[in-house]
Amino acid sequence: MENYKLLTPGPLTTTSSVKEEMLFDRCTWDDDYKKMTQQIRRRLLEIALVSPHTYTAVLLQGSGSFGVEAVLATCIQPEDKCLIIVNGAYGERMVTMAKYIGINYVVYSVPYDRIPAVNDIAVMLKNDRCITHIAMVHCETTTGILNPLEEIANICKKNNITFIVDAMSSFGGIEIKVEDLAIDYLISSANKCIQGVPGFCFVVAKIEKLLSCQGTAKSLSLDLYDQWKCMEKEGKWRFTSPTHVVAAFSKALEELTAEGGVLARYKRYRENNRVLRDKLKAMGITAYIREEVQSPIITTFLFPGIKFDFADFYQYVKANGFVLYPGKLTDVNTFRIGNIGEVYKQDIVQLCDIIEKYMEERINE
Numbered sequence: 001m002e003n004y005k006l007l008t009p010g011p012l013t014t015t016s017s018v019k020e021e022m023l024f025d026r027c028t029w030d031d032d033y034k035k036m037t038q039q040i041r042r043r044l045l046e047i048a049l050v051s052p053h054t055y056t057a058v059l060l061q062g063s064g065s066f067g068v069e070a071v072l073a074t075c076i077q078p079e080d081k082c083l084i085i086v087n088g089a090y091g092e093r094m095v096t097m098a099k100y101i102g103i104n105y106v107v108y109s110v111p112y113d114r115i116p117a118v119n120d121i122a123v124m125l126k127n128d129r130c131i132t133h134i135a136m137v138h139c140e141t142t143t144g145i146l147n148p149l150e151e152i153a154n155i156c157k158k159n160n161i162t163f164i165v166d167a168m169s170s171f172g173g174i175e176i177k178v179e180d181l182a183i184d185y186l187i188s189s190a191n192k193c194i195q196g197v198p199g200f201c202f203v204v205a206k207i208e209k210l211l212s213c214q215g216t217a218k219s220l221s222l223d224l225y226d227q228w229k230c231m232e233k234e235g236k237w238r239f240t241s242p243t244h245v246v247a248a249f250s251k252a253l254e255e256l257t258a259e260g261g262v263l264a265r266y267k268r269y270r271e272n273n274r275v276l277r278d279k280l281k282a283m284g285i286t287a288y289i290r291e292e293v294q295s296p297i298i299t300t301f302l303f304p305g306i307k308f309d310f311a312d313f314y315q316y317v318k319a320n321g322f323v324l325y326p327g328k329l330t331d332v333n334t335f336r337i338g339n340i341g342e343v344y345k346q347d348i349v350q351l352c353d354i355i356e357k358y359m360e361e362r363i364n365e
């Protein structure tokens with residue numbers, strides 16, 4: 001099989017050294033493995049810029065959605081009510097989860113190319129005193145829009161609201177001061193900006209909040225409290241853990257540190273994204289959302305003209321070594337390009353050259 005680089009928002013292209021960690025079969029109850037789990041948990045707290053006295057990190061089997069669902073299923077009491085902010089498919093997914101779990105919720109949605117308005121939320125909180133929680137996606141991977149974390153965090157602080165953040169595609173790639181922002185639950189997964197392989201998710205949780213969630217969960221496998229309590233004992237995962245994925249993730253964390261930490265990685269991603277958007281714009285391929293709300297993670301582009309056929313474009317680019325992503329919007333024709341993972345400016349420049357050639361050969365001829 002021809003090898004290609006993934007320009008997708010995760011699973012993404014990882015380093016050979018991260019993949020090599022998976023060539024060894026580890027024992028789940030061995031001390032070295034448990035130590036690895038504990039080290040990962042400590043490192044995640046450092047990346048989240050929180051104190052280990054007030055926050056904890058819980059790792060959980062499954063993809064990112066499992067982590068979001070575990071928080072919604074474990075951390076919202078029957079008398080609580082959650083305001084779910086929606087401007088993309090991942091916000092919508094939280095609503096679907098809320099329905100399945102049967103928690104009280106209310107939705108605040110804005111068009112997918114807009115960010116939530118803080119004033120609207122303030123009014124909703126004022127008119128509905130039953131709202132106890134707000135759940136929001138940080139980087140909506142659907143479009144690549146970056147939601148205003150600080151503003152929503154402030155409104156949560158002011159109103160004593162528990163703040164749940166799906167930071168799946170941003171954590172590790174964008175600095176998030178979890179404790180300063182008083183985020184209560186932040187969810188992310190192994191295969192996004194930390195640059196591991198898929199197989200588990202994690203939650204950075206305020207201990208004080210999590211302590212009150214014993215026995216609340218509506219699902220055994222997704223009981224975040226139980227998972228936490230078990231993991232606190234020497235780092236033992238409840239149920240079988242994805243040992244290869246955990247080892248790869250541990251290596252990926254080391255590599256994040258070696259790169260210079262979150263800020264250095266952010267700079268690389270931002271530069272990748274800037275080069276990508278500038279070069280495509282020059283070819284007449286424009287982004288779906290305004291530059292001011294664009295994340296440095298993934299970009300949604302409009303089809304350049306009626307002759308453009310995504311399937312053909314995809315195959316052409318793939319044959320030249322890169323895999324892109326289809327769009328996730330129903331009303332406009334779009335495609336997406338992620339720029340996270342083991343991807344550098346020279347890769348983006350190379351991709352843009354391929355796209356330019358494609359445009360000359362098939363679109364502008």
Ligand SMILES: *Cc1c(COP(=O)(O)O)cnc(C)c1O
Binds near residue numbers: 066168
């Ligand atoms: C990737 C992602 C998820 C999780 O999706 P899975 O397919 O379950 O891994 C959730 N929210 C956002 C914003 C994401 O980018």
